Amino acid sequence: MRAVPQYAELRCLTNFSFLRGASQPEELVERAKQLGYAALAVADECSMAGIVRAHGAAKRVGLRLLVGSQFELDWGEASGDDAAPFTLTVLACNLIGYGNLCQFITKLRRASPKGSYQLAATELSGAELADCVVLASPRRMSEPAQLQALARWLLTHFIGRCWFGVELLRLLSDEMWLHRLREVSQENAIPLVACGDVHFHVRSRKPLQDVLTAIRLGNPLTDCGLELQPNAERHLRTRLRLAHTYPEDLLAETLAVAARCSFSLDELRYQYPDEVVPLGETPVSYLRRLTYEGAGRRWPAGIAARVQAQIEHELALIAELRYEHYFLTVADIVRFARSRHILCQGRGSAANSVVCYCLGVTEVDPARMSVLFERFISKERNEPPDIDIDFEHERREEVLQYLYARYGRERAALTAVVICYRPRSAIRDVGKALGFAAQTVDTLAKEHQWWDGQGLQPERLAEVGLSADELRVRQLIELTRQLLGFPRHLSQHVGGFVLTKGPLCRMVPIENAAMADRTVIQWDKDDLDALGLLKVDCLALGMLTAIAKALDFIGQRKGYRFEMQDIPAEDAETYEMVCKADTVGVFQIESRAQMSMLPRLQPRCFYDLVIEVAIIRPGPIQGGMVHPYLNRRQGKEPVSYPSEALKEALGRTLGVPVFQEQVMQIAMIAAGFTPGEADGLRRAMAAWKRKGGLDKYQHKLVNGMTARGYSLEFAESIYQQVHGFSEYGFPESHAASFALLVYASCWMKRHHPAEFLAAMLNSQPLGFYSPSQLVQDARRHGVEVRPVDVMDSCIDCTLEDLPHQPAVRLGLRLVAGLRQEAMARIVAAREVRVFDSAEDLARSAQLEQHEMKLLAAADALRRLSGHRRQQVWDAAALRAQPQLLREASFDEALLELPAAPEGEEILFDYAA
Template structure:
């Protein structure tokens, strides 16, 4: 059951109060995804009177709606299996998707009734890996599949330890990337642990730091008893998996396997039902009876409560670790094919297409722009015999349709286009199609620079059937090319990325005047030094386990910087934190080995410097 959060509650209440879309956009963009902060300044900026009855109703009703059910969630791969017709056992209704039905019960209802539910996990990375491996096979000249990936590759693990994992599976998030240089995975089981340890369960259960301290040798590995070692030996005496909690209950508290499974179910449902509390006397009493201290037993139970906040089963973590290793190996050894597979599988993951392309370029991957004479619908590989390059597909053009791209490819196979007019005529393109291609700079090989493309496309209309094959002979009007800043702005508007200069490179002279360092310069700074950095906001995140801390990812022409914003700074400068697209951070550089971050002391909104450039961040809880 999906519940109302600040932005969704604000928009729905605003619609009910008949606020126009422009006003709602200002209000929604000015508030965070994790808490309602409808300030007087924001209300005034939206053109509303902060003391009006309308605003009072908006604030009150939005507050009341938070947490209420908004709509039914649907597991895309959830199946209920029965021996007879399902409709005789549970109520069924039509889903919003055509030819899809859902039952009206949730998983707890099914469990109570003893019905079998199977969840087939849909992962975008499975699609991306399949496409990547197909491309690797084309380059090698034979079929290449998952089982052909070499195991325990040292070069891949070296890349992982550096947190060079943008675009990979699971270990691409900010939290995972900050953990990798400290954990330093060296073998497959380390990846199993890595997947499981950056979860609310181990974090709230207090398992993360003890595990890292034992792994790094700063704290000796000890076990209070042989039973504890049997259950926790593979994770250095620290519980990280649900199965280990069950083992502890059996070996140390006298649970039967059936009772331990009941404990597992209670852990999964504790946040909703509180049923885990009934096991507290049994666990603590059972451990005390077997010679453990009450403090130790109580600590074990608190860790189990922590696991109820989404701890991973070991089997699940191991399955995920297979995809972690496969995606990291592909990124390490075949970065061009990996980028191509990712772009053809969007939307997925933490990163936008722009960030994925920039990361690939920093790994010396050549990326070529979309072009009507070369591009397919999907992104493709070129020059695979020598230095592979990625050709962006027409799917990257904002709003462009696949059937139109297919017509271009078919017409191109039958005849060579010598002009934009021939392309429009032979591929039967509409005026809107040509405008989209010109705006995305995809007619360059036919019309030259973008301004010329837009001019040529503006004059083209689909002729009537009688004149469809008749060429149009008109004198050519030659226009001047646009400056690079205008080209970059259009790239972002039509493709969501640019292969020209990064916007921050164009702003660098002005930023140098204010002594803002680049990401690459910052990475060479020592721990504890004061620093000022400015970058485009690509991600904001406030995890529930972070006690109000907000993490922000900033990007410039040389790389990315992770910023930590403490609650005091967040509360003092909410507008700068939540609404800036170009954010300057003045603070202290923090590094521990390869784990680096900038601790914010003061924030500054420099968004006006971007002009007409359209950028967007991905904000997560």
């Protein structure tokens, strides 16, 4: 009996070769380990998007992972009878080879539109892929002359490190194909090696792979023909089956190829840029100097001993973990933004850091808060910090382009986001592939509700006339279930930027984003965390745009630059307004749920706003924390603490845990968690819905608390609160950062309502309420709001002087459907001459009839045409004229219409 041979699979696609591979990287790795493979090469097509997941799985199960990629090549303009397309699988031998491969993928992706690449054999040089080995897989039944041409090309570029990959897939032509390849191999001294061309980990995934092919081609399965694989052999086969399929020498050669490849992702060493450190300074000395200079500005009367001790503690930990460059780079980004008067503010766990506050990255004084630095950086955890910075949403692009310009496209890129199949998208794509009617599939997808879970429910199927008893419907149910969670494509993160000292493109491939002038890496934030790579989140926040514009308006009225720090603290009139829930349009506390809470909580100071921001969240609500806190605040029940030790952690919130930091402190004080374990609990809470993993902390938390004298009832209640926080609880530092913007927006609404309204309208789309609702609310507060008028309105809303407070003139931007170019032409034409009729306006500003109709519907032509019905008539009467007659006037009698009734006017207002 033939012995079961050792085997290394050298060509394997995952589902990160989008709509090609039908198994997750983890599934492939685990299956290869089960089958006793010596190694597995994950080689997605022109991509490294799935390699980090495969690396993590391989480390967990103890399988050797080979890192590579594969490419489809043609011969370009040299294509002829002796040239046939082929697949080239490239495996990295070492760190240099991996860098070369990533740089090569980057070159191909950057030269093509998002999601595509092109590669001709005549354009590829072996030097580009030095320290790599290659496997060429010709198209089945290529002619001998074509194989000879391919052999000559391989020897020219990859001599001594190339193989012909042989895929024997139980086809009638296998024996003839192997014979033909052996002849070419022997004539050219290019060895043959077995390959599986793996697309899925088990053969039962073949139907899903067929569906993915149909989705990729945009055709139903019945029309895919030879594009579908003829059988299910492209799975990870048992070594016994391989022994009966391949000659012994081809199987043994897989081990020889694998032996050439020693690279592991663990070899990657991340280095942060060092441009921000001036000559004569070290990162440690420069960060220390900037921190204490900032501390002097923050506390001009002197730094408290407690604060100084915290600064020294943080600087020591930052130096020990070698994160100085990261903090200095973030500070440089903030410095640039402020030099351009771009309003920005750090938030999230970074607000726990005194160093971040001194550097100007965050605006919440940690001395006023119960900070927990371990929430931000932990030596025990030794994972990279994560600093989120919000910028004005209309000006964030300036910051992103600054980073590209400062560090170059080879060293800076956005993080990717993996867009995965969810129930509705899976139903649509699988349904179309199986040939269901488009209307049926669309209705079924739309009718799927979140409470239906992940599967297709019988009642939903019945609603569109389908029965689960039918074979095709059962296939729809099963294949939809299998497709859920599969990656569909890469998108760009909302603002996570990766910066490196050396070429980033040698660490991870970079490709074009869908948005112009944006580039993204092929890894997402979870991949970065797994490898310990640092990123900084440059996020967009619309309210910062509104606040910045309101500050400009206020400054224009006052005659000097008015900034956030000029807003008076703890203004009684502002809190009085907030307590009445008069908060339409302000930040965070404008929803109905927040409005219903405000009169009960009665915020009277800044910290009350911090609690208000945090308490109306699924975490505190589902954890049963809202009513106990309100009852204690209102004196309906006494304030009590489970122990004196916990009083320090819970004192600011009347004995009720409201923030994530408090849950961590309870775990450390009452259950004996280390800071790293407490942060692990926080991370499990944050990822519970996606990954689970929270239950493993129940035993340690409950037992740890009972062992320290706490009652079982209290311990269980704390665990239930932890579960509640897993539904989305706020860290105190994050709530405090947002509370600053809450207070600023409320103060503006109370003391400068006209300026605040104009700024809000100029920052749309934004917030909870429509422009119409914002205008109505401002009028209730005594603000005069003047309508859009082509004779007075600019593109943006503006302020017009009145004796006591300005009036707001609505801008052309509020005319629904009117393009920016048309608005600019109106304003430019008005600077040349005053319009005397609607026809004059259309002629001077070169407006088309539909643009005039939009203006008429918005009542913007009133001073030219009169009432709205007349405006609409005049606009409809305009006709496009030839260029020679565009300046000519036509005399004809005007038709005067009666004004529209009030009801019709209201309909016009809603439509416009």
